[in-house]
Amino acid sequence: MKILLHDCCAPCGAYVLDRLLEDDNDIVVFFYNPNIFPEEEYEWRKGEMKKFCAKRKVKFIDGDYDHENWVDHTKAHKNEPERGKRCKLCFAIRLSEAAQKASELGINQFATTLSISPWKLTDMVNEAGREVAAIYGVE
Numbered sequence: 472m473k474i475l476l477h478d479c480c481a482p483c484g485a486y487v488l489d490r491l492l493e494d495d496n497d498i499v500v501f502f503y504n505p506n507i508f509p510e511e512e513y514e515w516r517k518g519e520m521k522k523f524c525a526k527r528k529v530k531f532i533d534g535d536y537d538h539e540n541w542v543d544h545t546k547a548h549k550n551e552p553e554r555g556k557r558c559k560l561c562f563a564i565r566l567s568e569a570a571q572k573a574s575e576l577g578i579n580q581f582a583t584t585l586s587i588s589p590w591k592l593t594d595m596v597n598e599a600g601r602e603v604a605a606i607y608g609v610e
Contacts, residue, residue, distance in 0.1 A: 477569035503534030
């Protein structure tokens with residue numbers, strides 16, 4: 472099955488990618504995480520995942536780094552605790568980009584590495600994913 476995998480960092484992405492490849496899935500990695508700051512950190516994380524994908528011969532797509540846009544969209548919730556309203560909004564921003572990219576590429580399904588993090592609520596990630604999937608006509 473062909474899947475666009477939204478990735479936020481190499482440690483999470485590496486595990487999920489290897490697991491998906493075990494089942495002979497055709498994976499395209501889409502790296503997009505505009506909440507990383509500073510940009511040098513973003514570039515480092517992206518570079519590590521890009522190298523990992525090259526070793527696995529997996530297509531890697533870099534989403535545009537747009538931290539200012541992310542700050543603008545989340546600033547009303549900047550004082551929210553981890554797992555609060557800002558997190559759901561952040562998931563929606565990132566997964567919307569992933570769903571849109573999957574749709575543009577004609578890939579019917581997308582997944583994310585976000586739910587593997589012990590700091591994220593899987594139900595919140597999945598809810599945001601389902602909402603944006605419906606908008607872009609992907610699973």
